Amino acid sequence: MVTGREQHPTKTLEAERSNQALWDELAPVHYRSYREVEILRAGGEVLDEVETQELGPVTDRTLLHLQCHIGTDSLAWARRGARVTGVDFSARSIAMAETLARELQIPARFLHCNVYDLPQQLDERYDIVYTSRGVLCWLYDLQRWGGIIAHHLKPGGRFYLMESHPFCNLFDDSRPGRLQLIHSYFHDPRPVRWDSGDGDYDDASYVPCHPSYEWVWSIADVLGALLGAGLRLESVRELDRIFYRHFPGMVPCRDRWYQHPEHPGQLPLTFTLCARKPDPSAESVGGES
Numbered sequence: 001m002v003t004g005r006e007q008h009p010t011k012t013l014e015a016e017r018s019n020q021a022l023w024d025e026l027a028p029v030h031y032r033s034y035r036e037v038e039i040l041r042a043g044g045e046v047l048d049e050v051e052t053q054e055l056g057p058v059t060d061r062t063l064l065h066l067q068c069h070i071g072t073d074s075l076a077w078a079r080r081g082a083r084v085t086g087v088d089f090s091a092r093s094i095a096m097a098e099t100l101a102r103e104l105q106i107p108a109r110f111l112h113c114n115v116y117d118l119p120q121q122l123d124e125r126y127d128i129v130y131t132s133r134g135v136l137c138w139l140y141d142l143q144r145w146g147g148i149i150a151h152h153l154k155p156g157g158r159f160y161l162m163e164s165h166p167f168c169n170l171f172d173d174s175r176p177g178r179l180q181l182i183h184s185y186f187h188d189p190r191p192v193r194w195d196s197g198d199g200d201y202d203d204a205s206y207v208p209c210h211p212s213y214e215w216v217w218s219i220a221d222v223l224g225a226l227l228g229a230g231l232r233l234e235s236v237r238e239l240d241r242i243f244y245r246h247f248p249g250m251v252p253c254r255d256r257w258y259q260h261p262e263h264p265g266q267l268p269l270t271f272t273l274c275a276r277k278p279d280p281s282a283e284s285v286g287g288e289s
């Protein structure tokens with residue numbers, strides 16, 4: 001349930017603090033409800049083949065996972081051989097991720113840190129920076145985010161994102177049936193406040209106490225933030241399915257993916273992208289200078 005826009009841009013940090021409290025509240029709920037936890041325990045794969053194919057082999061690569069939540073995807077990449085650092089600003093999410101890593105005996109490092117504070121907290125540069133599924137709406141400054149990604153990539157390193165498509169944000173998601181356009185596609189610095197009276201996105205039986213404050217970003221905002229930080233875009237892809245029931249009445253189309261029942265195959269619901277930090281030393285070999 002949307003309850004209006006936060007009117008004062010100066011309240012951005014208050015909104016962020018409320019989101020942090022929300023994610024601390026949700027961490028134990030998701031630790032119990034996420035199917036990914038059980039899949040990992042059973043030795044199964046929680047990553048989607050779109051991302052594993054697009055990112056390719058990660059063995060012995062260093063991988064920085066931004067907004068890792070309870071670490072399920074981080075641990076899946078670690079099982080594939082990556083040397084993973086997962087970062088999240090929810091202390092309880094990080095505690096759950098560490099518990100799961102210990103239980104499954106998967107080596108991974110987890111860091112309790114706001115993405116925006118990362119350059120002050122973390123010295124390393126990585127082969128891969130990865131972030132996925134429900135991450136952009138929590139960020140209030142995408143230009144700064146792009147700069148932080150570029151900062152933590154080694155020259156030649158790759159950034160990978162899988163995210164819900166901003167197209168989804170345009171429509172009323174409170175009732176099933178025909179799509180009704182009620183929101184703007186374009187970014188507004190004032191976040192929208194949501195009170196999830198209908199229950200959590202993963203565990204509908206749980207109604208969070210804290211509201212969420214969310215920002216929308218267009219495709220151009222995302223690409224602009226990465227290009228502005230000096231990364232080179234290698235691929236962008238749009239998919240006709242999404243990884244959670246964004247609209248009520250969405251129907252499963254394959255394992256852990258959903259489509260709109262009235263428009264199967266017609267709507268852009270997820271996008272992925274891969275961008276690379278230029279490596280000047282590699283480019284000068286055989287080049288003109």
Ligand SMILES: C[S@@+](CC[C@H](N)C(=O)[O-])C[C@H]1O[C@@H](n2cnc3c(N)ncnc32)[C@H](O)[C@@H]1O
Pocket residue numbers: 019020023024066067068069070071072073087088089090093113114115116132133134135138139
């Ligand atoms: C939907 S979850 C991440 C998605 C993850 N793929 C999952 O489903 O487990 C969003 C995560 O972003 C984290 N987050 C939001 N804003 C953040 C920030 N500024 N810095 C670090 N983590 C942040 C939240 O704590 C939460 O764990």
